[in-house]
Amino acid sequence: MPSFDEVLKEAGEFGRFQKRAFFLLSQTGITFSSLFASVVFLGRAPENFWCRIPGAAELSERCGWTLEEERNFTVLPLHLGNKSSNGECERLDVAWDTAISCASPLTHYGNHSTGNLPLATCHDNWVYEQPHSSIISEYNLVCGNAWMLDLSQAILNLGFLTGAFTLGYAADRYGRMPIYLLSCLGVGICGIIVAFAPNFTVFLIFRFLQGVFGKGTWMTCYVIVTEIVGSDQRIVGIVIQIFFTLGIIILPGIAYLIPTWQGIQLAISLPNFLFLLYYWVVPESPRWLLTRNKGEKALKIMRNIAKHNGKFLSPHYSEITISNEEVSNPSFLDLVRTPQMRRCTLILMYAWFTSALIYQGLVMRLGIVGGNLYLDFFISGAVELPAAFLIIVTIDRVGWRLPFAISNIVAGIACLITAFLPEDIPWLKTTVATLGRLSITIAFEVVYLVNSELYPTTLRNFGVSLCSSLCDLGGIIAPFLLFRLAAIWLELPLIIFSILAVVCGLLVLLLPETKGISLPETVEDVEQLSSHFGKHGKKRKRQDTNSYI
Numbered sequence: 261m262p263s264f265d266e267v268l269k270e271a272g273e274f275g276r277f278q279k280r281a282f283f284l285l286s287q288t289g290i291t292f293s294s295l296f297a298s299v300v301f302l303g304r305a306p307e308n309f310w311c312r313i314p315g316a317a318e319l320s321e322r323c324g325w326t327l328e329e330e331r332n333f334t335v336l337p338l339h340l341g342n343k344s345s346n347g348e349c350e351r352l353d354v355a356w357d358t359a360i361s362c363a364s365p366l367t368h369y370g371n372h373s374t375g376n377l378p379l380a381t382c383h384d385n386w387v388y389e390q391p392h393s394s395i396i397s398e399y400n401l402v403c404g405n406a407w408m409l410d411l412s413q414a415i416l417n418l419g420f421l422t423g424a425f426t427l428g429y430a431a432d433r434y435g436r437m438p439i440y441l442l443s444c445l446g447v448g449i450c451g452i453i454v455a456f457a458p459n460f461t462v463f464l465i466f467r468f469l470q471g472v473f474g475k476g477t478w479m480t481c482y483v484i485v486t487e488i489v490g491s492d493q494r495i496v497g498i499v500i501q502i503f504f505t506l507g508i509i510i511l512p513g514i515a516y517l518i519p520t521w522q523g524i525q526l527a528i529s530l531p532n533f534l535f536l537l538y539y540w541v542v543p544e545s546p547r548w549l550l551t552r553n554k555g556e557k558a559l560k561i562m563r564n565i566a567k568h569n570g571k572f573l574s575p576h577y578s579e580i581t582i583s584n585e586e587v588s589n590p591s592f593l594d595l596v597r598t599p600q601m602r603r604c605t606l607i608l609m610y611a612w613f614t615s616a617l618i619y620q621g622l623v624m625r626l627g628i629v630g631g632n633l634y635l636d637f638f639i640s641g642a643v644e645l646p647a648a649f650l651i652i653v654t655i656d657r658v659g660w661r662l663p664f665a666i667s668n669i670v671a672g673i674a675c676l677i678t679a680f681l682p683e684d685i686p687w688l689k690t691t692v693a694t695l696g697r698l699s700i701t702i703a704f705e706v707v708y709l710v711n712s713e714l715y716p717t718t719l720r721n722f723g724v725s726l727c728s729s730l731c732d733l734g735g736i737i738a739p740f741l742l743f744r745l746a747a748i749w750l751e752l753p754l755i756i757f758s759i760l761a762v763v764c765g766l767l768v769l770l771l772p773e774t775k776g777i778s779l780p781e782t783v784e785d786v787e788q789l790s791s792h793f794g795k796h797g798k799k800r801k802r803q804d805t806n807s808y809i
Contacts, residue, residue, distance in 0.1 A: 262580060263580070264546070264547060264550060264558075264580055265490070267559075267562050267573065267580055268490055268562070269490060270571065270573055270574070271562050271563075271565045271566035271571055271573055272565065272566060272569030272570075273489055273490025274489050274490060274496075275568065275569030275570070276570070277564075277565045277568035277569050278488055278565075278569075280541070280568075281484075281485070281488060281541075281542050282485055282489075282496055282499075282500070284538055284541065284542060285481040285484060285485055285500075285538070285542065286481075286485070286499075286500050286503040287503065287531075287535070288444075288477050288481040288503075288535065289478065289481075289500055289501070289502075289503030289504040289506070289507060290504075290506055290507035290510065290531075291447070291474075291477070291507065291529075291531050291532055292474055292478040292504065292507065293503075293504040293505070293506075293507030293508050293511070294507045294508075294510070294511050294514070294528040295416075295447070295451075295470065295474045295528055295529075296416075296474075296507075297507075297508055298524065298525070299409070299413045299416070300511075300633070300637060301394075301511065301512070301514075301515035301521070301524055301633075302394060302395050302525060303394055303395055303396055303401070303409045303412065303413075304393060304394040304396070304521075304633070306388050306389070306390065306396055306397045306402070307389065307390070308331075308388070309386050309387060309388045309389070309397065309402065310351075310386070310387055311349065311350065311351040311382030311385060311386055312330075312385045312386065312387045313351055314385070327387065327389060331387070349381065349402070349403035349404070350379050350382055351379070351380055351382050351385075381403075381404075382403060383404075384400060386400055386402060390519075392520045392521065392522065393519060393520060393521065394521045395409070395412065395463065395521055396409060398521065399459070399460040399463065401460075410739065411464070412463070412464060412467060414736050415464050415467055416467055416468070416470070416471040417471065417732045417733075417735045417736045418468060418471065418732070418736070419467070419468040419469060419470065419471020419472045419474070419475070420471045420474065420475040420729075420731075420732040420735075421475075421729050421732040421733065421736075422468075422471070422472050422475075423443075423471060423472035423473065423474065423475030423476050423479075423725075424475050424479065424725040424726065424728055424729035424732065425725065425726065425729060426472065427439055427443060427472065427473075427475065427476035427479070427480070427725070428476075428479060428722050428724065428725020428726060429722055429725070430476075431476070431479075431480050431722075432548075432718070432719070432720070432722045435544050435548060435549075436480050436483060436487075436544060436545045436548055437484070437538075437539070437542065437544045437545070438544075439476055439480050440476070440477060440480040440481055440484065440535075440538075441535070441536055441538070441539055442473075442476070443473040443474070443475075443476030443477040443480065444473075444477055444532045444533070444535040444536055445473075445532075445533070445536060446469065446470075446476070447470055447473040447474050447477060447529060447532040448529055448530060448532040448533045450466045450467075450469045450470035450473060450529075451470055451525060451526070451528070451529020451532070452526065452529060452530075453466040454466045454467050454470060454525055454529070455522045455525040455526050455529070456522070470529070475725075477532070477535070479724055479725050479728065481500075482497065482500060482708060482712070482724070483545070483712060483720060484542070484545050485497065485500055486709075486712045486713075487545045487547045487717070487720070488545060488546070488547075488565075497708055497709040497712060497713075498648055498651045498655065498705055498706070498709055499648065499652065501647075501648050501705040501708065502645070502648045505641055505644045505645055505647075505648065508637075508640070508641030509638060509641040509642060511637065512633070512635075512637040512638045512641075513634075514527050514528070515634065516634045543561045543564070544557070544561065546559075546561045546562055546565075547717045547781075549561070550580060550717075551717050551718045551781075555580055558580060559580055562580070592726065594719055594722075594783070595715075595722075595726065597783075598783055598786075598787055599787070600772070600786050600787045601715075601783060601787070603770060603771070604714045604715075604786070605723070605726075605727065607767045607768060607770060607771055608707065608710065608711050608727040608771075609727050609730045610730075610764060610767060611664075611668075611703070611707050611710075611767070611768060612707055612711075612727050612728050612730040612731045612734070613730040613731065613733060613734045614668070614734070614760045614763075614764040615700060615703050615704040615707055615731065615734070616704070616730070616731040616732070616734030616735050617734035617735075617738050617741065617757070617760065618671060618675070618696075618757045618760060618761055619697075619700050619701065620734070620735055620738040620739070621738045621741065621742045621753060621757055622675075622693060622696055622697045622700060622757070643694060643697055643698060643701075644697075644698075644701045647698055647701040647702045647705055648705060651663060651702060651705060651706060655709075655775075656775075659773045659774070659775035660706050660709055660710055660774070660775065661768060661772075661773045663702065663706060664703060664706045664707070664710060664768045665766070665768050665769050666765070667699045667700070667702035667703040667706065667765075668699070668700070668703045668762070668764045668765030668768065669761065669762055669765035669766075670695070670696075671696045671699035671700040671703065671757075671761045672757070672758040672759070672760070672761030672762035673758070673762070674692050674693065674695045674696030674699060675693075675696050675754040675755075675757040675758040675761065676754065676755065676758040677692050678692045678693045678696065678751075679752075679754035679758070680751070696757075700761065703761075703764070708724075708728075710768075710771065710774075711723065711724045711727050712724050713774040713780075714771065714772070714780070714786065715780070715786065716780045716781050716783055716785055716786055717780075717781050718781075719783075741753060
């Protein structure tokens with residue numbers, strides 16, 4: 261009985277079928293990255309808003325004032341009396357009624373100067389020139405409520421974290437494609453509800469659920485892509501990251517063309533319904549089917565793959581070798597029970613956490629170019645494109661371990677140098693910080709590939725989901741770490757980033773290289789990975805055994 265890799269090689273390791281499936285599933289990266297970064301445009305700060313005096317709406321209607329005239333009567337006197345106030349978070353503590361003059365409403369208060377009029381904190385009576393441009397103006401997330409915008413992003417990351425655990429487990433138990441399709445449906449439905457949420461509480465609940473399902477789409481499609489190609493073609497795990505970057509680049513264009521946050525939300529959510537069509541064109545992962553003792557279905561799919569690739573499987577193939585490892589529902593203990601699995605799990609968890617923390621921290625700190633939000637965001641996405649191409653050029657030649665380590669170390673050194681560069685040469689600080697951004701992006705993209713290649717099939721989706729959940733934890737912590745430490749010393753966060761990155765670079769050198777080696781199918785395969793390196797660090801060719809699927 262042949263192994264799965266032997267059958268895959270005969271059916272075509274990256275033929276027309278895999279290329280089609282790869283292209284279709286990669287589109288998920290565009291929608292996921294748009295969801296991931298959408299808060300930048302959903303939560304755009306309103307350009308002009310002020311706190312309305314009680315009774316001003318009725319008086320404005322009676323007097324026929326424009327918004328500009330109402331603002332002048334409301335804010336200008338306040339500013340003249342209190343130079344530090346702009347009328348956004350406080351107002352004159354007065355009430356206008358029908359006795360107020362339309363021409364000069366403040367004369368009703370006699371000889372009191374505007375400087376002597378009492379002030380009151382504004383709570384819920386704000387006026388926006390563009391009331392539906394962002395969730396800030398929609399739900400009054402200004403002044404004392406400004407922290408709620410940060411909460412909305414934290415809730416999304418919490419959804420990612422929850423999805424990594426729940427849907428990652430479900431994909432290993434019930435199959436890759438059922439969970440992928442369910443997640444696509446969930447993202448679309450929750451996205452629509454978010455767009456029309458009647459209040460902020462409903463917005464948060466379904467934004468959390470959209471995060472749960474969004475993580476399910478991204479992680480599951482990534483695992484499917486890496487499981488249907490041969491060991492020499494698993495570079496697709498890096499190429500798929502380009503589609504994530506494309507989503508980052510496309511998002512500012514969508515936001516520029518659509519003036520309302522509801523429109524942007526729908527634009528990034530509705531495409532997920534199109535992915536439901538994949539039910540008819542993308543099959544279940546044959547590797548997963550074999551781990552669930554469904555060899556006949558797996559062989560049928562492999563014959564279909566061979567047919568689409570213009571090849572033909574031997575008619576003598578009546579069964580594909582399945583793993584001798586007993587199939588059971590995965591748990592965290594399975595990831596740390598044996599020495600090699602434990603080492604891989606702990607280092608990968610740290611690598612995910614560090615990559616996310618530094619990546620988001622540098623994005624928030626660097627800002628790329630000031631002034632134009634759309635252009636700045638586009639440039640920040642374009643900076644990431646060279647990362648994938650650099651990985652593609654190097655990883656087939658030297659494997660992933662060395663680029664993974666070097667990118668982390670370079671990112672750490674760049675952060676350290678940036679911290680001590682003088683402020684009077686901003687172009688140099690920006691250049692070095694951008695180098696750090698590029699390097700940590702490389703590390704971030706490599707960890708996806710490494711994570712899927714160091715776990716056996718029975719634990720792969722669960723392992724990737726669990727380790728990548730540390731990415732979401734890093735994303736939650738990053739803004740707090742950045743701004744709290746920066747309040748002590750502006751460059752202190754860079755020092756912390758530097759230490760974290762260099763330590764990560766050294767730790768990944770302890771991981772085994774998998775270049776040119778078939779995906780491990782059992783825990784025993786993972787434990788034997790270190791044996792592929794001799795005393796001089798040279799990889800020995802892995803022999804096909806019946807332990808392969």
